[in-house]
Amino acid sequence: MGTSGTAGIAEATQEAADPSPAAPRASTSLLWALAIPLAAVVGAVLAQFPWQWFGIVIVVVAGFTAPIVAGAVWNRAGAATLAAVTTFALGLFAGPALVEAYVKQYGEKADVLVVDTAKYRNAGRNAERDVCRVLDTSGKVQDLAEQQNCHGQFKPGQHIVLYKDPLGILKPWADAADDRGFDAVSLGATGGLFTVTAATLFYAGTRRRSGREMDARKLRKYGPPRRSEP
Structure with a gap:
């Protein structure tokens, strides 16, 4: 700015x-x-x-x-x-x-299987991001990003829980345990x-x-302004 x-x-x-x-x-x-x-x-x-x-x-x-x-x-x-x-x-x-x-309090739960995990490199930002590929019971495959709680903590072959927004606006949130606690x-x-x-x-x-108080503080600290010599 x-x-x-x-x-x-x-x-x-x-x-x-x-x-x-x-x-x-x-x-x-x-x-x-x-x-x-x-x-x-x-x-x-x-x-x-x-x-x-x-x-x-x-x-x-x-x-x-x-x-x-x-x-x-x-x-x-x-x-x-x-x-x-x-x-x-x-x-x-x-x-x-x-x-x-x-999403943990009001979302719908779905059991999914972690198929693969990887790190995606963004060349433009010179940064790496974790990606988790999961498979649900219907056979649908989807990739989860860090914003969905994928930070490399899940392992391939692990069963995890997806909490889905009941309004369908937010992306699903992944968690290792079936726990709706805060x-x-x-x-x-x-x-x-x-x-x-x-x-x-x-x-x-x-x-x-x-502003007047600040001017008074400066005056006490530095003294009155001096005239420049001609």
């Missing part, structure tokens, strides 16, 4: 982020503290759907908005850095964790990142510094 894009977001958020004295700081701080991580979660979930690029854009916008609001508008550099990191991390963890929880680690990480992001932004908003 270029300088013009950064300036545009800062200008768009300036009015809401710096309210009049009559509006309590806590209300606007809470608004941004919830809106930004919620946007990251929504984008992360949409990134698991066929229109994944739309979700990725939402996560990126949320990830850049967090430090702009906390740092450029509220003048809290430390909180801005932490909020940026946790917002992007939330965008990475939330999507797979919530999709897995959804993944406490991934959901805990998602909840923790959401909490840290929201708490950081709320702290930055309630402890925000005005």
